[in-house]
Amino acid sequence: MARLKQQYPANGFFGIGVFNNKEQVNIGTLWRSAYIMGAAFIFTVDSKYKKHTSDVINTWQKIPLFHYRDMDDLIDHLPYDTRLVGVELDDRAVDIATYQHPCRCVYLLGNEQSGLPRDVIARCHQLIKLPGEYSLNVSVAGSIVLYDRQLKKPT
Ligand SMILES: C[S@@+](CC[C@H](N)C(=O)[O-])C[C@H]1O[C@@H](n2cnc3c(N)ncnc32)[C@H](O)[C@@H]1O
Structure with a gap:
């Protein structure tokens, strides 16, 4: 008997996080945007997140909030076949206007x-x-990046 081949959307996923964050107040807003814009997870590297009122929706209750000790730890635990995208005002960086977000x-x-x-x-x-x-x-920058991803709908 012939079986129908099921089609699964390959719409991917993303995580977003901050390296060595100093002020919790700065990233609560980022966590909120990340959840609303569809992040699979949020994370910190090199500095643990302590609960802050700027995350008014308690994002850590809704999607996983991971902590990585350092860059080795983050890279060792990147999901399979997943790109690490640095967001920074740097001469070598690609302008987001022309950037195609990885799936x-x-x-x-x-x-x-x-x-x-x-x-x-x-x-x-x-x-x-x-x-x-x-x-x-940092929260504003992260939120704009996620909005750009949403507009471009990577496949
Ligand atoms: C306030 S900025 C850091 C400024 C720091 N004093 C410096 O001079 O590098 C905090 C973070 O927001 C992000 N960010 C801010 N503006 C950005 C931009 N125009 N392009 C890309 N990332 C940006 C980067 O991840 C940056 O590390």
Whole structure:
């Protein structure tokens, strides 16, 4: 008997997180945007997240919030065949306007004081930037990246 071949959408997933975050107040808003825009998970690297009122919806109750000790730990636990995308205002970064988001990826942002260190940038598979000569707030930058992903609907 012939069986119908089922088709599963390959619409992928993404995670988003911050390296060595210093101020919890800065990322609560990012967690909220991440959940609303469809993140599969959120994470910190090198600095644990402590609950903060700026995450008004308690995102950690809705999607997993992981903590990675350092970049080795993050890279060791990247999901299979998933790109690590650094988000940083850097000359080598691709302008988001022309960027095609990978189907499966993990976005990594820097902290408010010092951004992504050079050695961390060097370990990202891809690097993207938003327009402007000056840095945006980390939650604002992350939210814009996720909105751009949603508009472009990677497949
Ligand atoms: C306030 S910024 C860090 C600024 C830091 N003082 C510096 O000079 O690098 C915090 C984070 O937001 C993200 N970000 C802010 N503006 C950005 C932009 N225009 N393009 C890409 N990422 C940006 C980056 O992940 C950055 O590490």
